[in-house]
Amino acid sequence: MTDSTASLDPVDAEREGITVVPLKLVIGAxxxxxxVDATSDDVASALKEFVPVSTSRPTPDEFGAVYERLAAEGFDAVVSVHLSAEISGTFDSAQLAAREATIPVMCVDSRQVGIATGFAAGRAARVVREGGDEAAAVGAALAAGESSTVLMYVDTLEYLRRGGRVGAAAALIGSALAVKPLLTLRDGMVEPLERVRTTSKAVARLEVLTVQAAEKAQDGFDIGVQHLANPELAQQVADRLAASLGREQVPVNEVGAVIGAHVGPGMLAVTVTPR
Known part of the structure; x- marks a missing residue:
């Protein structure tokens, strides 16, 4: 299992045997x-029009209902892989529900966000498919999260500041210097990585750092580009990365609505997860 912030395509989730629990958004009232009924485009439009947007985790009861449904379907155990507990209470809800479940539920804090969490869930699913037990699946998910590199460009830190995902001081400095911040995930938290003066320089630096991360992955890697309301730039970056890394293509998708609510329109991110 995972949650909707993992950015898994429904077809991919079904193929891998991964159940997805959705988060909620409040747009206006x-x-x-x-x-289900909220898209990234809805969030981007609301943010651009200054409509209040907030998000909420699944409740323990919602997780519990899914765990019991899986038990009724004959599953022996559940490995429940979620976005960083430092960023969302989703992992806590999953843990609370796991204590009451009628089958063993192992909750994994991926310490990541977006497709990095999706890659972690995918590694767990692959272990199960290849005959591994739940402990091995947990280990694979934890290793994927720990080794992942997430690099993110945002037009402004304001949306992250509003949601409490970075300190107010970082947002103030970014605004005052008119810089284009590059961010990363460290110890499960979004942190500033570098400050660059222009979008073009920020994107160029993001590409350099991505190639460096990929080159360190001696046994290969999974990679994905995500964006919010920035498809043209995302595709350009993916094409250049594919050429640099000797790949036919690098997948591009729009980030989920919940993450989009916290990063704002224009966001561009690349995830590299060693195999």
């Missing part, structure tokens, strides 16, 4: 379910 209306509540929506990620992946």
């Amino acid at each position: 209306s509540t929506f379910t990620e992946g």
Whole structure:
């Protein structure tokens, strides 16, 4: 299992045998379910129009209902892989529900966000498919999260500041110097990595750092580009990375609505997960 912030395509999730629990969004006065009736475009439009947007985790009861459904379907155990507990209470909800489940549930804090969490869940699913037990699946998910490199460009730190995902001082410095911040994940938290003066320089630096991360992966790697309302630039970056890394293509998708609510329009991110 994972949650909707993992950015898994429904077809891929079904193929891998991964159950996805959705998070919620509140846009204005209306509540929506990620992946059901709320899209990234909805969030981007709301943010651009200064409509209040907030997010909420699944409740323990919602997780518990899914665990019991899986038990009823005949599963012996569940490995539940989620976004960083430093960023969201989703992992805590999963743990609370796991204590009451009628089958063993092992909750994994990926310490990551977005497709890095998706890659971690995918590694766990692959271990199970190849005959590994739940402990091996947990180990694979933890290793994937720990070794992943997430590099993110945002137009402004304001949206992350509003949600409490970076300190107010970092947002103030970014605004005052008119810089284009590059961010990363360290110890499960979003942290500033570098400050660059222009978008073009920030994107060029992101590409350099991505290639460096990929070159360190001696046994190969998974890679993905994500964006919010920035498809043209995302595709350009993916094409250049594919050429640099000797790949036919690098997958591109729009980040989920929940993460999008915290990073804002224009966000561009690359994830590299060694195999």
